Amino acid sequence: MNRVKRTLAPYLLVLPGGLWLLLFFVVPMVTMFSLSLQQGDIVNGYVFTGHWQTYVDAITNYQTQLIRSLVYGLITTVALVVMSFPVAYWIAFYGGKRKSTYLFLILLPFFVSFVLRTISWRQILTDDGMLLHPLKEAGLLSPGFHILGTSYAVIFGLIYNFLPFMVLPIYVALERIDPRVVEAARDLYAKPLTVFRKVVFPLALPGVFAGVLMTFVPASSDYVNSGVLGSSSTTMIGQVVQAQALANSNYPMASALSFFLMAVLLTGVFIYARVLGTEDVMNAAAR
Amino acid sequence: MTTHTLERPTAAPAARRKARLTGERAMFLYTWLIIAWLVVPILIMIAFGFNDPKGRYNQTWQGFTLKWYKDVFAISDLTSALVISLVIAVVSSLLAGALGTGIGYALGRYRFRGADGLNLIMFATMSSPELIMGISLLTLFVSAGIGLGATTITIAHVMFSISFVSTVVRARVITLDRSIEEAAADLGAGPWTTFWKVTFPIILPAVFSGVMLAFALSIDDFVVTNFTAGTTVTFPLWIWGATRVGLPPQVNVMGTLIFAAGILIAVITNLRSRSKTKKA
Numbered sequence: 001m002n003r004v005k006r007t008l009a010p011y012l013l014v015l016p017g018g019l020w021l022l023l024f025f026v027v028p029m030v031t032m033f034s035l036s037l038q039q040g041d042i043v044n045g046y047v048f049t050g051h052w053q054t055y056v057d058a059i060t061n062y063q064t065q066l067i068r069s070l071v072y073g074l075i076t077t078v079a080l081v082v083m084s085f086p087v088a089y090w091i092a093f094y095g096g097k098r099k100s101t102y103l104f105l106i107l108l109p110f111f112v113s114f115v116l117r118t119i120s121w122r123q124i125l126t127d128d129g130m131l132l133h134p135l136k137e138a139g140l141l142s143p144g145f146h147i148l149g150t151s152y153a154v155i156f157g158l159i160y161n162f163l164p165f166m167v168l169p170i171y172v173a174l175e176r177i178d179p180r181v182v183e184a185a186r187d188l189y190a191k192p193l194t195v196f197r198k199v200v201f202p203l204a205l206p207g208v209f210a211g212v213l214m215t216f217v218p219a220s221s222d223y224v225n226s227g228v229l230g231s232s233s234t235t236m237i238g239q240v241v242q243a244q245a246l247a248n249s250n251y252p253m254a255s256a257l258s259f260f261l262m263a264v265l266l267t268g269v270f271i272y273a274r275v276l277g278t279e280d281v282m283n284a285a286a287r
Numbered sequence: 288m289t290t291h292t293l294e295r296p297t298a299a300p301a302a303r304r305k306a307r308l309t310g311e312r313a314m315f316l317y318t319w320l321i322i323a324w325l326v327v328p329i330l331i332m333i334a335f336g337f338n339d340p341k342g343r344y345n346q347t348w349q350g351f352t353l354k355w356y357k358d359v360f361a362i363s364d365l366t367s368a369l370v371i372s373l374v375i376a377v378v379s380s381l382l383a384g385a386l387g388t389g390i391g392y393a394l395g396r397y398r399f400r401g402a403d404g405l406n407l408i409m410f411a412t413m414s415s416p417e418l419i420m421g422i423s424l425l426t427l428f429v430s431a432g433i434g435l436g437a438t439t440i441t442i443a444h445v446m447f448s449i450s451f452v453s454t455v456v457r458a459r460v461i462t463l464d465r466s467i468e469e470a471a472a473d474l475g476a477g478p479w480t481t482f483w484k485v486t487f488p489i490i491l492p493a494v495f496s497g498v499m500l501a502f503a504l505s506i507d508d509f510v511v512t513n514f515t516a517g518t519t520v521t522f523p524l525w526i527w528g529a530t531r532v533g534l535p536p537q538v539n540v541m542g543t544l545i546f547a548a549g550i551l552i553a554v555i556t557n558l559r560s561r562s563k564t565k566k567a
Contacts, residue, residue, distance in 0.1 A: 010397035017386035017449050018405060024446040025412050028423035035426045042429070087321050090314040104553070105322045111549035112329050115509050115523045116542050119530055120328030123335070123346040130347070163325065192307065213414055221416035224509060228530060238418050245514065251426055258422045265416065 036255035046252070054256040062240050062257065069237040070264070072151070073220030076158040080215050081208060083159070084166040088207075089200075091167075092174035103171070106164050118157055118228045125153060125229070149231035157225035162218065166211040173207025174200070212272065217265050237261055329546065336539035343533040355536040359544075362537055368525035369541060372506050375437060375521065379444035380501035386445065387452025387501070388494050394453065395460025409450040420447060421514030428515065435517025443515045444505040451504065452497035459493035492560070499552070506545075 036054060040046035059066070091102045109117055124131050125147045135141045147153050177200065185195045223238030230236075237257065245254035335345050339352040360366045390409075394402060412420075424443050428435060463486070471481040509523040516524060526538055 010393040010399040010402075013389040013393035014399075014401075014405060015389075017390040017453070018408075020386055020446060021405075021408050021412065021449060024424065024427075024442055025408065025420070028420075028427040031427045031430055032419075032423040035430065046430075083321070086314050087318045090311075090318045094311060094315070100557070102318070102322075104557075106325065108322075109325050109329065110503065110507070111546045111553075112332060112542055113507050113509075113523050113526065113545070115526050116332060116538065117328050119526065119534065120331045122530075124328065124331060126346060128347070133347075160324070160328075163321070192310075217414060217416050221418040223418065224527075241418060241422060242513070245422055245425060251429060254422055255426055258419045262416065262419050 032255045033259055035251055036259050038252055042249050042251070051252070054252050055260060058253060058256045058260060062237065065235050065237045065240050066261070066264075068151075068234070069220045069261075070268075072155055072158060072226075072236060073216050075155055076162065076219045077212055077216040079155075079159050080162060080166040081211065084163060084170055084211065085204075088167050088170035088174055092171050092177075093179075103168070106167050109161075109164065114161065115224060115228075118161065118224055121157055121160065122148065122228050148229060149234070151230070151234050153229040154226045154234045154236070157229045158219045158222060161222075161225065162215040165214040165218075169210035169214065170204055170207040173204045173210075177203045209273065213269055217269065220265060221261060332539050333543045333546070336536055336543050338536060338539075340536065345534060345536050345539070355540045359537055359540045362535060364520065365525055365535070365537060365541075368520045369522045371437060371519065372522040375441050375444060376502045376505040379441045379448060379505045380498045382441075383445045383448035383452050383501040384494060384498035387449045387497055388456050388490075390449065391453035391456025391493075391497075392460055392490070395457040395463070409453060412447060412450045413454075417447075417508075417510035421511040424511070425514040435515055436519045439515045439517070440512050440519065440521065443511045444501075444508060447508075447511060448501035448504055451500050452494075455497040455500065456490060456493050459490050463489060496556075499556075503549070 034048060035046065037048060037050050037052065038046040039049045039051050087106070091099055091106075095102050112120075123129060126132070127146045127148065132141065132145065132147065136143055136145070147156075181203075182195060182199060185199045190198065220236075221238050223236055223242055226234050226236040227239055241254050241257045241261075244250045244257065334348075336355055337351050337353065338345055338348055339350040339354070340347075341349055390405065393399070394405065420443070424439070424446075425435075427433075428439055433439065467489075468481055468485055471485045472478075476484065507523065509527065512521055512524060513527070520528070522541070526534065529535070529538070
């Protein structure tokens with residue numbers, strides 16, 4: 001009796017949460033894929049017709065926004081790796097007793113709503129706002145100069161909002177490095193750059209991978225930054241999907257675009273994992 | 288956790304050590320520069336809660352006032368949006384806490400069939416773009432003819448929070464010293480008593496931080512909420528809707544109060560855990 005209970009225990013513990021994930025994560029994904037191949041409308045209902053044409057239309061009509069989103073996501077991610085590494089490195093190796101304080105400061109933006117933070121940047125960067133107005137008055141900028149509505153503003157917002165997601169995983173990876181390994185490399189007369197290239201960076205790679213995963217995917221599919229800081233010439237695919245789903249109620253189109261985007265993003269991540277060459281990377285990221 | 292420092296005297300020549308110090312100083316300055324950059328919009332948000340704007344747009348400084356703190360609840364639909372956000376965050380974080388703890392405990396404690404599949408699904412929920420989770424839930428609710436509102440938002444928030452809670456709890460359960468539980472069993476405690484009297488108090492801090500994380504994820508969520516809300520308006524959705532017509536200073540005040548409360552809770556939790564580790 002007791003034995004049966006014990007073997008059943010994990011299943012009973014997992015059942016409610018597992019069912020929730022199955023019903024509200026797995027089933028919706030299947031529904032979405034199915035809906036992307038259906039035809040009809042919200043009033044008369046949808047019929048499954050295996051209509052792949054929606055995908056063709058989605059890609060041909062919105063290729064500009066698709067490519068733009070991936071380019072923005074890529075620029076953001078590369079900039080984030082370059083910008084975050086020194087921060088994570090300094091906290092991990094020189095933070096001393098204050099490490100947790102520094103990490104807390106990096107996480108500070110998360111205590112303010114994501115939408116509110118982005119709007120705050122819009123208030124700062126707006127044409128007659130507190131940054132550009134004084135510079136224009138002083139004649140340092142031409143009166144026609146503006147940042148808001150440009151791709152620079154959107155990428156700036158993306159980098160700002162996702163920076164902590166890159167710093168933290170790189171920090172975790174660096175924190176695990178035994179300083180004796182670094183010392184050994186120095187004792188063997190490796191130059192600082194060589195130590196970094198051959199010892200520190202390879203050991204930090206799992207962290208970089210996790211960071212890329214946590215920033216590239218959400219940055220490419222974001223529509224808050226491009227909506228608040230951008231203009232019609234910086235529209236990203238997220239805005240298109242949102243408009244198709246919420247304004248036009250064109251669910252098959254929204255589903256097809258979402259599914260295609262997810263496929264592209266996952267393929268990108270998979271290739272990246274392959275290029276890095278190790279299964280360890282994937283495992284480390286999953287941990 | 289051990290703290291490492293690299294500042295042990297080595298046989299490095301003086302010039303090299305000097306170069307290393309310059310590099311260290313540069314990185315120190317750079318780190319603080321990044322932190323300052325991260326804080327800029329927060330300071331602006333706080334400052335403009337004290338601004339006295341004449342027009343609709345609260346973006347140039349026009350004088351100090353405390354009236355928005357007095358009238359913080361003057362905009363009734365903004366207040367109700369905040370209340371809805373808080374209720375959804377409480378309900379969904381408690382639900383996700385309960386469901387996620389079950390999964391986290393099972394994954395940390397037992398080996399069972401299906402654990403790998405469950406891990407994969409959890410990893411997928413944590414790394415899927417919110418946009419796609421939002422759209423897929425919308426298509427499910429629309430196909431099933433379920434009306435959108437506070438319930439569907441809560442369902443969605445529980446879904447994306449479960450994996451975070453599980454991960455936090457699992458990490459704690461893995462490091463659990465099994466001999467304490469065995470000692471309880473030897474002293475005649477049944478599995479049920481052992482769990483509630485011994486195991487649960489030990490993993491409680493992890494459960495608590497999981498619930499806090501779920502609360503934070505819920506109250507801040509915009510994307511998934513946007514797709515599952517229907518006509519229900521939460522705090523982030525209200526702000527989003529008001530961007531085009533100009534934000535009232537009350538939003539800055541509420542943002543500041545939420546910020547202050549979050550910092551306070553984080554600092555208290557940190558101090559408590561620190562004094563506990565000192566005692567131990």
